[in-house]
Amino acid sequence: MNSTKDDRLVGRSVPRREDPRLLTGRGRFVDDIELPGMLHAQFVRSTVAHGVITAVDLTDVCRVPGVVAVFTASDLEMGDITAQLGRPLSEFVPTAMPVLARDRVRYVGEPIAVVVARDPYTAEDGLEAAKVTYEALPPITGEEQALAAGAALVHDEAAHNTLVDVSLFATEGIDDVFDNAPCVVHVETRTGRQNALPLETRGAVAHWDDREEQLVLHTCTQVPHQVRTVASRCLRLDERAVRVIVPDMGGGFGLKCAVGREEIATAAAARRLGRPVKWIEDRKDALSASFLAREQHYTARAAFDADGRILGLDADVVCDMGAYSCYPFTAGIEPLMASAEMPGVYKVPAYRVRGRAITTNKAPTAPYRGVSRPQYVMVAERLMERAARELGLDPLEIRRRNVITEFPYTGVNGITYDPGSYLESLNLCEQALKEAGWYERQAAARAEGRHIGIGYSCFSERTGYGSAAFAARKMEVVPGFDFSEVRMDTSGAVTVTTGTMSHGQSHETTMAQIVADALGVDLAKVKLHQGDTDRITYGWGSFASRSIVVGGSAVGLAAAKLGDKLRAIAAAEWGISPEGTALDQGRVRRLDDPDTTLTYAHLADTAYLKAHLLPKDIEPGLTATAVFDVFNDGTFSNATHGVVVELHQGTGQVEILAYVCVEDCGVAINPQVVEGQCRGGIAQGIAGALFEQVTYDDQGEPSATSFMDYKVPTAHEIPDVSIHHLETPCAFTETGAKGAGEGGTIGAPAAVLNAVNDALRPTGVELDNTPITPETVHRALTPAAPVPPAPALEQTP
Amino acid sequence: MNDTSGLGDDLQLLTLDVNGTSHEVITAPRRTLVDVLRHDLRLTGTHVGCEHGICGACTVLVDGLPVRACLMFAAQAEGARIATVESLADAGSKADSGSDSRSDSGELNDLQRAFTENHGLQCGFCTPGFLMLAEGFLAERPEATKEEIREVVAANLCRCTGYQTIVEAIDACATARRAQRAACSEETP
Ligand code: FES
Ligand code: FES
Numbered sequence: 001m002n003s004t005k006d007d008r009l010v011g012r013s014v015p016r017r018e019d020p021r022l023l024t025g026r027g028r029f030v031d032d033i034e035l036p037g038m039l040h041a042q043f044v045r046s047t048v049a050h051g052v053i054t055a056v057d058l059t060d061v062c063r064v065p066g067v068v069a070v071f072t073a074s075d076l077e078m079g080d081i082t083a084q085l086g087r088p089l090s091e092f093v094p095t096a097m098p099v100l101a102r103d104r105v106r107y108v109g110e111p112i113a114v115v116v117a118r119d120p121y122t123a124e125d126g127l128e129a130a131k132v133t134y135e136a137l138p139p140i141t142g143e144e145q146a147l148a149a150g151a152a153l154v155h156d157e158a159a160h161n162t163l164v165d166v167s168l169f170a171t172e173g174i175d176d177v178f179d180n181a182p183c184v185v186h187v188e189t190r191t192g193r194q195n196a197l198p199l200e201t202r203g204a205v206a207h208w209d210d211r212e213e214q215l216v217l218h219t220c221t222q223v224p225h226q227v228r229t230v231a232s233r234c235l236r237l238d239e240r241a242v243r244v245i246v247p248d249m250g251g252g253f254g255l256k257c258a259v260g261r262e263e264i265a266t267a268a269a270a271r272r273l274g275r276p277v278k279w280i281e282d283r284k285d286a287l288s289a290s291f292l293a294r295e296q297h298y299t300a301r302a303a304f305d306a307d308g309r310i311l312g313l314d315a316d317v318v319c320d321m322g323a324y325s326c327y328p329f330t331a332g333i334e335p336l337m338a339s340a341e342m343p344g345v346y347k348v349p350a351y352r353v354r355g356r357a358i359t360t361n362k363a364p365t366a367p368y369r370g371v372s373r374p375q376y377v378m379v380a381e382r383l384m385e386r387a388a389r390e391l392g393l394d395p396l397e398i399r400r401r402n403v404i405t406e407f408p409y410t411g412v413n414g415i416t417y418d419p420g421s422y423l424e425s426l427n428l429c430e431q432a433l434k435e436a437g438w439y440e441r442q443a444a445a446r447a448e449g450r451h452i453g454i455g456y457s458c459f460s461e462r463t464g465y466g467s468a469a470f471a472a473r474k475m476e477v478v479p480g481f482d483f484s485e486v487r488m489d490t491s492g493a494v495t496v497t498t499g500t501m502s503h504g505q506s507h508e509t510t511m512a513q514i515v516a517d518a519l520g521v522d523l524a525k526v527k528l529h530q531g532d533t534d535r536i537t538y539g540w541g542s543f544a545s546r547s548i549v550v551g552g553s554a555v556g557l558a559a560a561k562l563g564d565k566l567r568a569i570a571a572a573e574w575g576i577s578p579e580g581t582a583l584d585q586g587r588v589r590r591l592d593d594p595d596t597t598l599t600y601a602h603l604a605d606t607a608y609l610k611a612h613l614l615p616k617d618i619e620p621g622l623t624a625t626a627v628f629d630v631f632n633d634g635t636f637s638n639a640t641h642g643v644v645v646e647l648h649q650g651t652g653q654v655e656i657l658a659y660v661c662v663e664d665c666g667v668a669i670n671p672q673v674v675e676g677q678c679r680g681g682i683a684q685g686i687a688g689a690l691f692e693q694v695t696y697d698d699q700g701e702p703s704a705t706s707f708m709d710y711k712v713p714t715a716h717e718i719p720d721v722s723i724h725h726l727e728t729p730c731a732f733t734e735t736g737a738k739g740a741g742e743g744g745t746i747g748a749p750a751a752v753l754n755a756v757n758d759a760l761r762p763t764g765v766e767l768d769n770t771p772i773t774p775e776t777v778h779r780a781l782t783p784a785a786p787v788p789p790a791p792a793l794e795q796t797p
Numbered sequence: 798m799n800d801t802s803g804l805g806d807d808l809q810l811l812t813l814d815v816n817g818t819s820h821e822v823i824t825a826p827r828r829t830l831v832d833v834l835r836h837d838l839r840l841t842g843t844h845v846g847c848e849h850g851i852c853g854a855c856t857v858l859v860d861g862l863p864v865r866a867c868l869m870f871a872a873q874a875e876g877a878r879i880a881t882v883e884s885l886a887d888a889g890s891k892a893d894s895g896s897d898s899r900s901d902s903g904e905l906n907d908l909q910r911a912f913t914e915n916h917g918l919q920c921g922f923c924t925p926g927f928l929m930l931a932e933g934f935l936a937e938r939p940e941a942t943k944e945e946i947r948e949v950v951a952a953n954l955c956r957c958t959g960y961q962t963i964v965e966a967i968d969a970c971a972t973a974r975r976a977q978r979a980a981c982s983e984e985t986p
Contacts, residue, residue, distance in 0.1 A: 019913040022921030023905055025842015025882040029922065032841035121827065199846045199854060199956045200922045250844070250922025251956050283847040504920030504957045672916045679959035680919060707851035707954075714951040715960035744959075 009513040009523060010735055013672035016509045017523070018502075027248040030203040030220045035276035038205070039068055041266050042123035042279070044113040044130040045289060046105035049141070049361040049700025050154070051134035053103055053112065060129035061115055066122035069273060070130075072113045073100040076268045079234040081259060083330040084476035091166050092332060093158040095359070097324040099234055099264045105134065106154055106323035107363050108701055109289025114265050116277055139361045139700035143297060143320045146358045154323060154359040163321060163331040164357035168339040169413060171350040177312040181303030185386040189768045191375050191749070192693035193295035193320070196368040196684075197712065198503070200250020201281040202290055204263040206270035215242050217267045220249045222257035222501050223541030226328050226477070228533045230259045231267050242267075246531030252503035253684070255291050257543040258326035258366035287710055288702040292694055293368030295320040296334065296375045302383040303350075308391050308398040312350035315342060315379065319372075321357045322364040328477040329367055331357035336473050337372035343411050344380050345422045345460045345638065346402040351412040361700045367543060369684060370461075370745040377459045381750040382768055385757065395754070396430055399458050417460065420638040421726040425662040426458050428724055429640040432660045438644050446762070451647035451781065452657070453759025457750035460638035463665075463739025464549030464730075466630025479540040481629035484554035486515060486562045488622040490608050492586065492601040494521060496559065497529045499539015500551035505677065505741060510548060510669040511555050514735055518559035519566075520583040521600070537625075545739025548669055549635060549730070554628035556734030561624035569606055570598045572615045628734070635730040637738040639663040641682070641747035645755040652778025654690055654756055656719040663743055664726040667736035674740045675723050681744020683718045688745070689752035689770050691717065811875055815840065816884040822871070830874050831855040831866035834881060842882035842925045846954065853953030856926040856933075857881050863933035863952075882925035885909055885932070908932060908970045917966035919957035926953050931967045939975060943968045 021027050044058075061070045080096035101112045115126035138152040145151060146161035154161050171177075178184055204219040215237060221227045224244040232239045249256070262279055270277040281290060300315035317338045321331040335355030343351055388398040400423060404411075407419035433439070438454060445452040462469070467480030482499045489495070496515050500507060512526040519526075529535050540546070563583050570588035571578040580591050587597040604622055606613050611620035644658040661678050668674040691711040695703045704710040729736030749770055756777065757766050765780035811822045815838060822837045829848075834840045834857065846854035848867045855866040858880040885906045905913065908931055918924040927950065934949045935941060941949075946967045950960060 013916075015913055016916070016918075018921065019918065020905060022918055022924055023882075023909040023912055023928070024886045025840070025925055027921050028841070029844070031835075031845070034836070034839070121825070197956055198922075199852065199920070199954060200844070201846075248922075249920060250846075251920045253956070283849065283852075506919070676916050676919055676958060676962065679961055680957045681959075683959035684956070706849055707847055708849075712954055712956075714954060715947050715964060716951040718960050720961045721959065 008517050010517050010669050011667065013670055014509060014513060014523060016506050017512060018506060018508045022248070029200055029248045029250055030205060030218055031280045033205045033218050033247065033278070035205065035207055038276040038278055039116045039118065039273065040120040040123045041114050041116050041269055041277050042120065042127050043111040043262060044115060044127055044132065046101065046108055046110040046112060048105060048134050048136055049108050049139035050137040050152070051105050052137065053101065053105060053132060054135050055133045056113065057131040058113060060131070061126045064122065064126045064129050066118040067115060067126040068118065069116045069269070070113055070126065071269055071272065073098055073102045076100065076265070076272060078264065078268050079236065081230055081234065081261065081264070081327045083325040083327040085330050085332050086474040086476045091164065092330070093163050095155045095158065095163065095325055097261065099261050099268065107361050109285060109363055110323070111261055111265065114269050116269055116273065120280065141360060141362065141696050141698060141700045143318050143358045143360065146360050154361060158359055161359050162356055163325060163359050164335050164355065166335060166339060167354045170352040171412060174312050174314060174350045174352045177350045178301065178303045178314065181311050182306045183304040183387060183390055184301055185304070185383055185390060186301045187298070187379055187382045187386060187768055189298045189375070189379055189382065191294050191296050191378070191688070191770050193292050193362070194368065194688050194692050195287055195292055195694055195710065196253035196255035198251030198253055198255060201283060201286040202256065202260055202262065203280040204266040205276060205278045206267040207276035208271055208274055213241060215267055215271055216245065217242065217263065218245045218247060219263045220256055221246055222252045222503060222543055224501060224531050224533050225499065225539050226541065227259050227263065230327055231264055234264050235268055235271060244533045246501055249503035253369045254293070254367035254371065254543060256503065257541060258291050258329065260290070283707065284705045287694070288705045289363055291326060291366030292322060292363050293365045294375070294688065296372065298375065298379045300379050300383060302387065304387045304391065306391070308387060308393045308401050310346055310348050310402050313343060313348045314352045317353065317355040319357050320360050320362065322360055322362040324364040326364055326366045331359070332473070333367050334365070334372045338376045340413055340415070340473070341373065341462060342376040342380065343413055344377060345404055345458055346380065347404055348412050362696055369681060370742045373459070373461055373742070373746040374685060374688060374749045377457055377746055378750040378753060381457045381754055385754055396426060396456065399426055403458065415633045417636050418730060419728050420460055420636050421664045421728050422458060422460065422638055424726055425638060425640040425664060428726070429456060429642040429660055429662045432722065432724065433642045433644065433658065436658065438658060451649070451759040453645050453755040453757065454642065455751050455753065455755025455758050456640060456642050457747045457754065458640045459747055460636040461545065461743055461746055462634045463545035463637055464630050464634045464733065465544050465546060466550065466634065468631050469634050481627050482540055482550045482554045483536070483538050483625070483627050484551070484558040485537070485623060485625045486558040488562060488600065488604050490604045492525065492599070492604050494519065494526045495529060496526060496555055497536045498551045498555055499536055499541065500547035501531045501542045502547070503542065505542070505547060506670065506673045507547060510673060511552060513669055514552050514556045515559040518556050519563050520585045545741040548737045549733050549739045550628055550630060552669065552737060553734040554626050557626035557628055558624050561626055562622060565622060565624060566600060566603050568618055569603045569614065572618065573598060630732070632732070635666070635733065635738045637663070637665040637740060637743055639743050639747050641751040643751045643755045645752065645759055647756065647759045647777050647781060649781055652774035652781065654772060654777060656686065659719045659721045660724070661721055661744070661747070662724040662726060664728050665740040666728060666730040666738035668725065668740070669735060669737055671725065677740045678723055678744045679721050681742060682721050682748045683713065685745040685748020686718060686752060687713050689749040690772055693771050809872065811871055813871065813874060813879060814877065815879045816881060824871060826870065826872055828871050829867055830869040830871045833871035834866060840881050840883050844922055844925060846923070851954065853930060854923050854926040856929045856953065858929055858933050861933060861936060863930045880929070882928055885928060907973060911966040911970035915962045915966035915969060917958065917963045923953060923955040927955065927963055935967070935971055935974070939971065941971055946971065
């Protein structure tokens with residue numbers, strides 16, 4: 001039985017417990033770690049996109065004063081990082097990613113050697129003295145080039161430069177559906193390559209601890225236990241002999257849930273030198289040589305009946321994954337996500353999809369907030385809009401006719417969607433923009449010749465993937481469950497562990513809210529431990545919006561178990577059965593005599609210091625552990641985004657005038673935190689829709705390697721977002737919560753694109769690609785105008 | 798003293814006034830102010846997000862004005878009064894943060910409180926830069942409107958919040974400071 005107190009913390013925007021230290025400069029990020037005798041690493045990186053290394057001359061590097069060592073792959077003899085899918089070779093080709101390139105380089109920025117020096121400035125001096133010569137191979141810089149007949153191979157073992165090629169669904173008779181449908185619409189979309197761009201770049205500090213016989217690796221990762229696995233395998237150490245510690249983290253957004261080569265090389269250098277080594281990635285490397293994401297190409301068509309109901313969806317998905325499969329997710333992450341989930345919130349009776357991951361000579365990709373969902377939602381929403389135009393339907397009406405409204409609903413993709421508020425969110429979002437007068441304003445503006453557009457996106461996102469859902473993807477390393485331990489000490493203070501890893505999402509607050517409620521203690525009594533593989537038995541880290549759904553449930557379960565133990569000890573003292581007791585604000589209360597209570601401090605005293613008083617069947621101490629996994633298809637958060645844009649005639653600039661988000665993530669543990677996740681996600685979605693793109697020239701040289709060229713939106717470009725909450729609780733999580741981390745990023749690109757197209761309606765132009773650059777908008781607004789007539793000079797007085 | 802053996806021959810002795818305390822550092826001329834603050838003086842509250850003057854994570858106050866400490870050599874800051882995020886809540890700090898808002902109890906100052914009340918931070922990495930930017934700006938323009946605050950906030954990058962709550966936090970602090978000043982001037986005849 002849970003606490004009987006009614007002032008529950010779950011559901012309240014309690015102030016963040018992380019804030020005081022972060023606001024006063026007392027946070028500790030990886031670059032804040034300073035160890036005695038610490039050295040600094042920097043990486044010699046490939047300057048060519050594709051080539052065979054013919055010589056590496058590091059003699060001058062060693063002559064730079066202050067350089068202590070320089071290591072290549074053969075010096076450190078590390079094992080490779082190889083991500084695997086359990087799929088036949090016809091569907092997945094594994095490729096080894098050496099920690100440092102051995103004989104071949106496959107992208108500009110690929111690490112070749114590590115220079116270790118007394119300080120970071122000197123390490124950079126060392127880089128300049130390195131001489132690497134290459135025999136150039138033809139660079140493959142795009143998916144079409146990669147697939148062209150006779151193209152050079154990025155990996156010799158991957159024919160047609162194809163790492164993943166899966167056709168997960170093909171409903172029988174789908175061709176007939178398309179042949180006979182009254183309305184078939186097509187869309188082809190391309191989305192730009194993006195950088196998840198945490199403000200804190202990657203980094204690591206490693207040292208060998210003789211007393212513990214352990215390599216200690218401080219690194220900013222979303223997946224500490226998986227980094228431990230890779231480090232132990234690459235360095236050929238028992239897992240026990242590696243301790244990964246994650247300090248405060250300045251964002252991750254998926255980029256930090258792939259194991260980086262540099263963090264492993266830093267560990268190897270520290271092990272070899274017997275001295276602490278620090279590596280901090282600079283922004284140039286972060287923009288060009290760390291993990292990227294999002295570059296996808298969709299060709300899709302949808303069949304509709306005359307009333308606008310979808311009859312079928314047929315799609316081809318091609319993802320440019322760059323040079324290597326990332327660990328643990330592999331190059332399958334994007335095509336598998338798109339293929340499995342594309343029908344989204346709509347009732348699609350027939351579905352066919354092919355998903356491919358193509359390897360190119362660009363920096364490798366990793367998951368990025370939303371993983372393929374921003375793209376396939378864009379495709380689905382463009383198809384809806386196009387069909388609406390074709391059939392003369394209101395764009396929201398056609399969505400209303402197609403969204404899933406009866407739950408649980410099992411889709412053509414075999415996924416069972418748990419209850420959500422797809423229709424309600426759509427209606428509420430439209431209502432919010434109507435009540436704010438945007439439809440009238442749009443009409444008035446159009447009459448003045450201004451280009452104002454209103455666009456929507458309606459979507460759900462699967463969160464809380466358990467082991468079953470990942471196993472269905474045939475991942476060889478199967479994430480899913482999470483583990484938690486809750487411990488009470490003799491003072492009645494509570495420590496809780498989670499295998500998830502906050503990188504800004506407020507776990508120290510939200511997890512503590514769950515525990516405080518489950519045990520009936522003050523928030524101040526609860527302290528969360530995360531991100532330390534020696535303190536936390538196991539965990540899958542934070543990605544796929546899983547932390548509160550899976551991690552939060554484990555935490556809640558463990559706390560409830562500890563509550564049961566407290567009640568059992570009290571019941572034993574009273575000589576009654578535990579059923580006759582309840583937790584109540586730091587005490588156990590007798591139900592038959594509510595004035596009789598025992599404090600937790602008293603019970604803890606018994607459990608630890610007077611264990612002889614415990615009955616035989618109760619173990620001393622106050623700890624409880626729990627594992628939570630999701631055995632069904634996960635839970636689906638949903639939202640509708642509505643956006644109003646204005647296009648500027650002269651500049652082609654897209655200005656966002658209003659943004660409304662109606663979201664449903666079930667029970668919000670801390671509504672303020674959920675809103676923060678929405679707003680931050682939307683900002684990243686807008687960034688992808690309008691601004692950010694990692695570009696390469698035809699030699700595979702990245703051309704956006706600083707913030708001068710890679711346009712990250714500021715407070716100028718990101719609008720205020722008005723957020724409305726709906727609440728459809730999840731039936732199987734401990735708290736009723738669904739995941740909330742990614743939705744903003746998923747919904748924004750489609751809504752912005754639809755709004756731009758609505759604004760462009762009078763021109764007849766439709767745009768389907770992101771980022772929507774000012775040039776494209778300007779071109780759309782300025783139809784190849786006839787050459788203006790020469791000024792009539794004779795008319796001038 | 799820090800390990801200087803890898804820093805080259807032309808070391809120099811600098812005296813830096815940081816948060817009201819005078820510090821002597823032996824360092825190389827090419828070392829930036831942010832590196833000296835973070836790594837030599839161990840004031841790690843100031844962060845580095847780009848090292849090329851765009852993100853603003855390294856913003857500190859130099860003689861009361863916000864500057865990007867990655868674009869300045871430490872040697873250039875000699876003789877100036879430098880204030881970092883550590884000065885805001887620090888009891889008894891003498892640094893000129895441009896406001897009289899520091900609490901002497903070691904607790905958060907009013908701007909920091911406004912940030913936490915408005916959820917103006919998530920990962921917190923950009924936060925010291927925004928705090929120092931806002932402190933410097935509000936000292937110059939206590940009457941700033943919300944629109945002016947948004948303009949200034951656009952000088953720094955945040956990847957987590959979408960900026961809205963940062964603008965709201967700074968605006969809330971400015972409004973409260975104005976109200977407090979008005980109340981004070983009413984009380985003093
Ligand atoms: S670190 Fe100085 S502006 Fe980015
Ligand atoms: S709070 Fe994370 S970058 Fe601003």
